[in-house]
Amino acid sequence: MLYLTRRETFNAAHKLHVAEWSDEENRSVFGKCSNRNWHGHNYELFVTVAGQPDPVTGFVMDAKLLSNIMKEEIVDQVDHQNFNLDVSWVPKNIQPTTENLLVLFWKQIEERVNNAGKAKLYSIRLHETENIYAEYFGPNGRK
Amino acid sequence: MLYLTRRETFNAAHKLHVAEWSDEENRSVFGKCSNRNWHGHNYELFVTVAGQPDPVTGFVMDAKLLSNIMKEEIVDQVDHQNFNLDVSWVPKNIQPTTENLLVLFWKQIEERVNNAGKAKLYSIRLHETENIYAEYFGPNGRK
Amino acid sequence: MLYLTRRETFNAAHKLHVAEWSDEENRSVFGKCSNRNWHGHNYELFVTVAGQPDPVTGFVMDAKLLSNIMKEEIVDQVDHQNFNLDVSWVPKNIQPTTENLLVLFWKQIEERVNNAGKAKLYSIRLHETENIYAEYFGPNGRK
Amino acid sequence: MLYLTRRETFNAAHKLHVAEWSDEENRSVFGKCSNRNWHGHNYELFVTVAGQPDPVTGFVMDAKLLSNIMKEEIVDQVDHQNFNLDVSWVPKNIQPTTENLLVLFWKQIEERVNNAGKAKLYSIRLHETENIYAEYFGPNGRK
Amino acid sequence: MLYLTRRETFNAAHKLHVAEWSDEENRSVFGKCSNRNWHGHNYELFVTVAGQPDPVTGFVMDAKLLSNIMKEEIVDQVDHQNFNLDVSWVPKNIQPTTENLLVLFWKQIEERVNNAGKAKLYSIRLHETENIYAEYFGPNGRK
Amino acid sequence: MLYLTRRETFNAAHKLHVAEWSDEENRSVFGKCSNRNWHGHNYELFVTVAGQPDPVTGFVMDAKLLSNIMKEEIVDQVDHQNFNLDVSWVPKNIQPTTENLLVLFWKQIEERVNNAGKAKLYSIRLHETENIYAEYFGPNGRK
Numbered sequence: 001m002l003y004l005t006r007r008e009t010f011n012a013a014h015k016l017h018v019a020e021w022s023d024e025e026n027r028s029v030f031g032k033c034s035n036r037n038w039h040g041h042n043y044e045l046f047v048t049v050a051g052q053p054d055p056v057t058g059f060v061m062d063a064k065l066l067s068n069i070m071k072e073e074i075v076d077q078v079d080h081q082n083f084n085l086d087v088s089w090v091p092k093n094i095q096p097t098t099e100n101l102l103v104l105f106w107k108q109i110e111e112r113v114n115n116a117g118k119a120k121l122y123s124i125r126l127h128e129t130e131n132i133y134a135e136y137f138g139p140n141g142r143k
Numbered sequence: 144m145l146y147l148t149r150r151e152t153f154n155a156a157h158k159l160h161v162a163e164w165s166d167e168e169n170r171s172v173f174g175k176c177s178n179r180n181w182h183g184h185n186y187e188l189f190v191t192v193a194g195q196p197d198p199v200t201g202f203v204m205d206a207k208l209l210s211n212i213m214k215e216e217i218v219d220q221v222d223h224q225n226f227n228l229d230v231s232w233v234p235k236n237i238q239p240t241t242e243n244l245l246v247l248f249w250k251q252i253e254e255r256v257n258n259a260g261k262a263k264l265y266s267i268r269l270h271e272t273e274n275i276y277a278e279y280f281g282p283n284g285r286k
Numbered sequence: 287m288l289y290l291t292r293r294e295t296f297n298a299a300h301k302l303h304v305a306e307w308s309d310e311e312n313r314s315v316f317g318k319c320s321n322r323n324w325h326g327h328n329y330e331l332f333v334t335v336a337g338q339p340d341p342v343t344g345f346v347m348d349a350k351l352l353s354n355i356m357k358e359e360i361v362d363q364v365d366h367q368n369f370n371l372d373v374s375w376v377p378k379n380i381q382p383t384t385e386n387l388l389v390l391f392w393k394q395i396e397e398r399v400n401n402a403g404k405a406k407l408y409s410i411r412l413h414e415t416e417n418i419y420a421e422y423f424g425p426n427g428r429k
Numbered sequence: 430m431l432y433l434t435r436r437e438t439f440n441a442a443h444k445l446h447v448a449e450w451s452d453e454e455n456r457s458v459f460g461k462c463s464n465r466n467w468h469g470h471n472y473e474l475f476v477t478v479a480g481q482p483d484p485v486t487g488f489v490m491d492a493k494l495l496s497n498i499m500k501e502e503i504v505d506q507v508d509h510q511n512f513n514l515d516v517s518w519v520p521k522n523i524q525p526t527t528e529n530l531l532v533l534f535w536k537q538i539e540e541r542v543n544n545a546g547k548a549k550l551y552s553i554r555l556h557e558t559e560n561i562y563a564e565y566f567g568p569n570g571r572k
Numbered sequence: 573m574l575y576l577t578r579r580e581t582f583n584a585a586h587k588l589h590v591a592e593w594s595d596e597e598n599r600s601v602f603g604k605c606s607n608r609n610w611h612g613h614n615y616e617l618f619v620t621v622a623g624q625p626d627p628v629t630g631f632v633m634d635a636k637l638l639s640n641i642m643k644e645e646i647v648d649q650v651d652h653q654n655f656n657l658d659v660s661w662v663p664k665n666i667q668p669t670t671e672n673l674l675v676l677f678w679k680q681i682e683e684r685v686n687n688a689g690k691a692k693l694y695s696i697r698l699h700e701t702e703n704i705y706a707e708y709f710g711p712n713g714r715k
Numbered sequence: 716m717l718y719l720t721r722r723e724t725f726n727a728a729h730k731l732h733v734a735e736w737s738d739e740e741n742r743s744v745f746g747k748c749s750n751r752n753w754h755g756h757n758y759e760l761f762v763t764v765a766g767q768p769d770p771v772t773g774f775v776m777d778a779k780l781l782s783n784i785m786k787e788e789i790v791d792q793v794d795h796q797n798f799n800l801d802v803s804w805v806p807k808n809i810q811p812t813t814e815n816l817l818v819l820f821w822k823q824i825e826e827r828v829n830n831a832g833k834a835k836l837y838s839i840r841l842h843e844t845e846n847i848y849a850e851y852f853g854p855n856g857r858k
Contacts, residue, residue: 001566001570001571002528002531002532002563002564002565003563003564003565003566004527004528004561004562004563005561005562005563005564006560006561007559007560007561008560009272009273011182011183011184011272012182012183013156013180013181013182013183014183016343016344018342018343029343029348030343031350032222032223033223035223035224035225035229037156037181037224037225037228037229038156038180038181038183038225039154039155039156039183039222039223039224039225040154040155040156040157040181040182040183040184041154041183041184041185042184042185042272042273053526053528053529053532056447056524057445057447057458057459057524057526058445058523058524058525058526058528058529059524059526059528060528060563062458063560063561064460067560079175079182080175080176080178080182081178081180081182082178082180082181082182085180086178086180094344095342095343095344095345096344097339097343097344097345098290099288099290099339099344099345099346100339100344102288103288103339129152129154129185130152130185130293131292131293131294131349131353132290132291132292132293132349133290133291134288134289134290134291134346135288135289135291136288136289137287137289141287142287142429143571144852144856144857145814145817145818145849145850145851146849146850146851146852147813147814147847147848147849148847148848148849148850149846149847150845150846150847151846159629159630161628161629172629172634173629174636196812196814196815196818199733199810200731200733200744200745200810200812201731201809201810201811201812201814201815202810202812202814203814203849205744206847207746210846237630238628238629238630238631239630240625240629240630240631241576242574242576242625242630242631242632243625243630245574246574246625273579274578274579274580274639275576275577275578275579275635276576276577277574277575277576277577277632278574278575278577279574279575280573280575284573285573285715286857295844295845297754297755297756297844298754298755299728299752299753299754299755300755302486302487304485304486315486315491316486317493318794318795319795321795321796321797321801323728323753323796323797323800323801324728324752324753324755324797325726325727325728325755325794325795325796325797326726326727326728326729326753326754326755326756327726327755327756327757328756328757328844328845365747365754366747366748366750366754367750367752367754368750368752368753368754371752372750372752380487381485381486381487381488382487383482383486383487383488384433385431385433385482385487385488385489386482386487388431389431389482415724415726415757416436416724416757417435417436417437417496418433418434418435418436418492419433419434420431420432420433420434420489421431421432421434422431422432423430423432427430428430428572438701438702440611440612440613440701441611441612442585442609442610442611442612443612461651461652462652464652464653464654464658466585466610466653466654466657466658467585467609467610467612467654468583468584468585468612468651468652468653468654469583469584469585469586469610469611469612469613470583470612470613470614471613471614471701471702508604508611509604509605509607509611510607510609510611511607511609511610511611514609515607515609558581558583558614559581559614588772588773590771590772601772601777602772603779666773667771667772667773667774668773669768669772669773669774670719671717671719671768671773671774671775672768672773674717675717675768702722703721703722703723703782704719704720704721704722704778705719705720706717706718706719706720706775707717707718707720708717708718709716713716714716714858
């Protein structure tokens, strides 16, 4: 098995805010991330696929194809958008945390990545700032 | 002359949008940056002061003091805020571009930096993404 | 399972030097790292916790809380200190290598991280320079 | 188990091009990477070994020794070379993709790393650009 | 005056080799950079323009427009190419060093940048590796 | 004029401490940097030379030669050393701040750089952490 990783970047706005809570409750749980008028990040997205290199091309997966899937299914739909308001596949009743976004991103690309060839989606990592990132290995966990 | 530079970071939301223009006009000039519901960035702010090292301390300026001024006058007021809506000293009738923010940031810190000792504010650089940054040397220009 | 990682940084001094060995022996094993009067690094510390996102907050663990534990239990105690001389929980008879520090850092934070909620401490990674880092998954190993 | 990682860098040229294919076929599969007159990269190579810290030295493996093995067995043989033409242990009938290079690099260093002490070669990661990297855990896979 | 900088990246091959010299002479002057079969780099290109922010848009220059000029006049013509063989505006009798490339890049974009609006081309910086870069302020020098 | 920059790295220990002051005075001025038993940094050193590219080699200065001068005159003498105790050309009565080190580094390399060819030493930049750096343009200032 080899693991190929591709990075894409995007910028988006969000806030962390439970509608049923008071401002004080939101602030005590989410701090500045609950500020009313949003804030945003330069997100870095890393998608890793696992497979054997093709004996002719030497590719586990064409990195350009992986890039295209990431762009079409994720980046083009979230870049310069507001995760709380603008993205149809981000439910309004969940918080757009790095963790929750990863699970949603996985669903966005899993099928296309896995059907693109023999490689399988292995993990997604999302960096929110230089100090915080999260990683997800799919509903079946790290293999 | 020696030049000492300090970096601070913050996250904020903004959009570029002229209220008097139609959505089409805004989109043709500002592209995705005009999207209605904001987007945001992990900003990196670099402030440079110029001066002679103090003969005893060896400091052009105490970097901790410079950091405190940057935090109190800029970062604490813009971090996790919306540049279009939340910051009293960002006029509502200007676009919060990297360039315009630099001029406003200069005004925020110039006096305190210059009064803190013998060093003088030399330049401010603001990185909006890994691909875009701007720099300002004050109203009198690069010396 | 999702994996959330938080970065903190600190600066410290150390040397690698076995007291029972001659300078020649120390130099042959540790090279410049055995130099008598210490050297130091800008360390980067990454702590990863594993868990399920909370259904309400979307957090595996509040990154601010994780940051606070890292600061209180590690960073505040080692920043601008000498690992050989100043840190009570670094035994005098072990070398403060990246590897040994990781095991000690694990002990410092394991209990507080694991008691802070449902997430569990998963790994600690310590970068000594841009060219060297080490990672530890705890006494039970990588799961 | 602790995992120690060392980084080395090198620059090399390559192209991806199946000799039996037409230029059109090559371009449709490899894109610009098939351009006739080569292109190149600043490669970053990370080698990870796994083991217990030595009770006296605190080293899983001497990072300087690991660096020397990486340089002698890989970097000195590929730096400023053409992967398609110049490197005796890169077969002429395979594509020098990041994935295939990893498998070849593994063979180059496995024996020396594993015989250097108690630590064992765990993984090799190769970054081709800031957007693409691959990782290999050896013929027996990720443990 | 404000200074806006845009980064673009590309990969290319080159070698440093004076045709009239023996291999020994080339090697003594250029070292490994003279190796016969080329090597390559992940180049990072930074272009800086100077001007006043537009009172309405807040732009010294639209960074997207600057990016397009950089791509059309430089990146699209050199990416995945060989600087010694493939680029019509790189003379065959000069060495494609970072320094010489900068002067050629300046000529490629100066007119379009300066005609795009009120901002003027101020400097170009080219990073060849993480350890080497060069900067050029045009034929009239640093202002 | 073109400006060529070379980066080298080193690790060293230091503290900021005026011997004539009490511990309280030292702490009030230098904070944690005055801690008794030293701390240290991964320093990044950037040296810039200015000149015309040689018409034959295309070099403002051979970057390998510049690297050698930096290593022989600075890095080899300070790497894994203590700036307060170990470096003969760092006076005991000055603080080894980033600013003071720059002036000393300038003296170390100016003559060799300027005698190596037609390029002249233009500036030295020293990064102490990811958040602090200083730059020096020599006793005659920025040209």
